[in-house]
Amino acid sequence: MTSLTSSHGMVALVQASNTLPIMVFSLVAGALADSFDRRRILIAAQVFMLAxxxxxxxxxxxxxxxxxxxxxxxxxxxxxxxxYNPSWQASMGDIVPRSDLSAAVSLNSMGFNLMRSVGPALGGALVALAGAAAAFGVNALSYLPTIWSLIRWQPETAPARLPREPLGQALGAGLRYVSMSPNLMRVMGRAALFGFAASSVLALLPSVARDMLGGTALTYGMLLGFFGLGAIGGVAVNSRVRARFANEKVVVGAFAGFALGVAGLALGTHIAVSGAALMVAGACWVLALSLFNVSVQLSTPRWVVGRALSFYQTSVFGGMAAGSWCWGLLADARGPEQALLAASGLLLLGAAAGRWLPLAEFGTLDLDPLGRFREPELRLDLRGRSGPIMVMVEYRIAQEDTEAFLALMQIRRRIRIRDGARQWALLRDLEDPDTWTESYHVPTWVDYLRHNERRTKADLDSYEALLALHRGPERPRVHRMIERQTVPLYDDMALKPAPDIHH
Incomplete structure (x- = not known):
C-alpha cells in the first residue's frame, strides 16, 4: 500500500480491512464451530484463503x-x-486436557509469533528482490502444508444425540451464555480496549518505516520481525509471569508495557530504538492476548466454547478495526508520531480500567457435562419440535431459610437463562407461604433436552444447596407441561363480528 499511495489513512485501512471481517463474521463462524465438524471448517477456510x-x-x-x-x-x-479462528481455537480443548490448555495456547502463540518474525522479513526481502506479486505467490503456496495436515488429521468426535441447532438459535444461545457470565463480559471489555489502542502499532508501522525511518519494504519486514521476536520472548516468560502474579496484575503490566513500547516507537529515530520498542510491545501483546484467550476457554464449557471465542475475537478484532481506522485518520491530521503518543496514553487508561473491569483468576470450576439427566418417560406422544414447554419446580422452604433460598435462586436463574430457559419466574404461594415454585419456558421438547444436557458439574453445587433447604417429604417435584391454545378465535359475543342486518 505504501507503494500505491502516500495516505497514512489508506495504509492504516489495510490493518482495518484485515480485522473488520473478523469482527463481522466471527459470531457466525463460532456458531458453525460448535455445530459442524471443525476439521472440515478449517480445511474450507484454508482453501478459500489459498484461492x-x-x-x-x-x-x-x-x-x-x-x-x-x-x-x-x-x-x-x-x-x-x-x-478459521474459532474452529482452530476451540479445537485446542479437543486435543489437550484442560490442565494443559494454557500451555497449548502459549505454544500456539509461539508458533504464530515465530512466523511473525520470520515471515515479514522474508516477505520484505521478496518484495525488494522480485516485487509484491512474488511475495503474494509464496503466501498462496504456504497454505498447502496446512491443508495437507488437516486432511490427514482424524480427531475423535462423539456422536451427537440431539439434532443440530438452527444457526440463529445457536447464535442466540451463545450470546445468552456470554451475557450471563460476568467474568467473560469483563474479558471482552478489556480485550476490546486493548485491541483498539494496540492496533496503532500494526496500523501505522508501514508509515513509521517509510516516513519516520526513511526505509523500504525490507525495513518494514525487519520492524515486524522485532515485534515477532518480542512476542516469542513474551511466550517464553508467560508461564512464569502467570505463576507469580495475579491475572489482573499481568494485564495491567501488559497495558503499561505496550504503552511504553508505543511511546518508544513514536519518539525513536533509528531502527535500533524502534526495534527495541517493538520487542517490548510484542512481549506485552502476547501476555495480554494469550491471557484473554485462556480466560475465555477456561470459563466456558465445550458446547459453547466456539461461540464464546468468537465473541472474544469480535471484541478484540472489532477494537482493532475501529482503532486502525481512527489512528490512520489521526496520523493524516497530526502525523504518525502524535497518533502513536495518543495511543500510548489510551493504553495507560486501559491499565487503570482494571479498577472497574478486573479480571478474575482462572476458575477451578469443572465445566464438564454433569451427565445426570435422564429423559423422562412421557405418556403423550411428543415430537422433538413439539412445544412450547413449560417447566415448574416446587420447593418447600422454611421461613427462616427464605433469605438463603432467594440468594441461591439468583444463581439458579442465571444458570437457567444461560442454558436456554426463557420467561423465568419465581412464585410464592399466598395461602401456603412455605411453597415456592420456579417456572420457565423452552420453545420445544428438544430445547428442553438440550437445556438439561448443558448442565455442568460446577452447577451441581447450587442445586445441592437448594436440596439441603428443601423441607418436603421427597425431592422437589418437577412438572413438565406443553402449552395448548384452547381459547377459540371468537371467544365471546364482544369479539364476534356484528351480524349483517340486511339479510
Missing part, C-alpha cells in the same frame, strides 16, 4: 492492483481468518 491469495498474486503480477482492490483482497483474507 484469494492466488488471485491477489495474479492481480499484482498483471499490474492492475489498485489501493481499493488491495483492501478488497485483504478483506477477503480476513474473512477466511474469521471462519
Amino acid at each position: 484469494v491469495s492466488a488471485a491477489l498474486a495474479l492481480t499484482a503480477w498483471a499490474g492492475v492492483l489498485s489501493p481499493w482492490g488491495l483492501l478488497a483482497f485483504t478483506f477477503l483474507l480476513g474473512s477466511g481468518v474469521a471462519l
